[in-house]
Amino acid sequence: MLQQTQVETVIPYYERWLNKYPTVNSVASEKIDKLLKIWEGLGYYSRCRNFHEATKEIIKSHNGVIPNQFGVFKSLKGVGNYIAGAVMSIAFNQPYVAIDGNQQRVIARVLGIKNLTQRNRKRLSLYLSQLVNYGNSGDINQALMDLGSSICKPRKVDCTHCPFRLTCKAHKFNDPLGYPIIIAKQKIPTKRFAAMLIRHKDNIFINKRAESGLLGGLWELPNVEIHNGSKSKTLLKEKLGCRFGCEVKVGPKLGAISHAFTHFKMNIDLFDGQLKINPKLKTGEKWVAFSDIDQYAFSKANHKLFELVDVSNG
Numbered sequence: 253m254l255q256q257t258q259v260e261t262v263i264p265y266y267e268r269w270l271n272k273y274p275t276v277n278s279v280a281s282e283k284i285d286k287l288l289k290i291w292e293g294l295g296y297y298s299r300c301r302n303f304h305e306a307t308k309e310i311i312k313s314h315n316g317v318i319p320n321q322f323g324v325f326k327s328l329k330g331v332g333n334y335i336a337g338a339v340m341s342i343a344f345n346q347p348y349v350a351i352d353g354n355q356q357r358v359i360a361r362v363l364g365i366k367n368l369t370q371r372n373r374k375r376l377s378l379y380l381s382q383l384v385n386y387g388n389s390g391d392i393n394q395a396l397m398d399l400g401s402s403i404c405k406p407r408k409v410d411c412t413h414c415p416f417r418l419t420c421k422a423h424k425f426n427d428p429l430g431y432p433i434i435i436a437k438q439k440i441p442t443k444r445f446a447a448m449l450i451r452h453k454d455n456i457f458i459n460k461r462a463e464s465g466l467l468g469g470l471w472e473l474p475n476v477e478i479h480n481g482s483k484s485k486t487l488l489k490e491k492l493g494c495r496f497g498c499e500v501k502v503g504p505k506l507g508a509i510s511h512a513f514t515h516f517k518m519n520i521d522l523f524d525g526q527l528k529i530n531p532k533l534k535t536g537e538k539w540v541a542f543s544d545i546d547q548y549a550f551s552k553a554n555h556k557l558f559e560l561v562d563v564s565n566g
């Protein structure tokens with residue numbers, strides 16, 4: 253949960269999760285739809301799917317016991333060096349590093365590293381390996397992460413309260429914020445989509461996204477990506493008509509929303525719509541009452557679309 257996500261955001265999700273799923277077995281035996289519902293809003297949904305797969309693997313191949321060998325643990329779905337290092341050091345007190353962005357920044361400043369070249373990353377990792385070899389590796393890893401999030405922040409430092417103040421090179425050079433050099437983020441592209449609210453009696457049509465890829469396994473209103481020069485209504489009519497095998501009547505625009513992911517921003521126009529006939533539902537397609545949508549996991553962007561809808565005007 254903590255990958256790419258701040259602690260304050262994670263805490264309520266973590267507590268809800270542990271209340272409902274306190275054991276490996278309770279996660280492994282749950283349906284992915286239910287897990288995604290608890291994860292709803294936290295983003296990066298592949299973490300949830302991978303965690304589910306990893307728990308199933310622990311039950312199947314490790315008798316339900318979390319492996320305490322770095323290599324074996326790392327072979328679980330979704331686990332890389334960072335997670336394996338964090339679990340081995342924090343849960344099993346083994347001398348492994350868990351280098352996150354905070355640790356990297358703190359140690360770069362301590363060692364006076366300006367450029368995070370491959371060679372300098374190795375220096376950094378070696379320094380951390382020596383630190384965790386002193387013992388209490390879990391405490392050291394967590395302390396460095398906390399130091400980076402509270403005292404040695406990207407744009408603000410409090411060197412007088414830092415345990416590294418006597419040896420830190422960036423502090424000695426009186427230029428803590430100059431280390432390491434931050435590469436400016438590239439501007440992210442914006443993609444356009446058109447979505448349709450298809451109503452039938454008191455129900456609306458939703459479909460499930462493919463399990464892999466962005467927002468995999470979540471539910472959504474049917475939508476199409478609009479490329480340069482295409483008209484939203486025409487594309488919705490063509491593509492959804494083709495998909496449902498019947499004529500699609502695209503009604504008035506109900507509104508528009510914007511949502512930003514890490515690597516792109518999306519603008520979505522929402523249209524009212526109707527199908528000429530009631531199509532035969534395929535797997536992953538449903539008619540649901542508006543009052544029941546909270547039983548399904550949707551992305552934040554889809555929840556923003558729901559806010560545009562006047563349900564009483566069915």
Ligand code: SF4
Nearest residue numbers: 404411414420423428
């Ligand atoms: S002394 Fe200052 S710059 Fe150095 S690690 Fe501590 S807070 Fe960061």
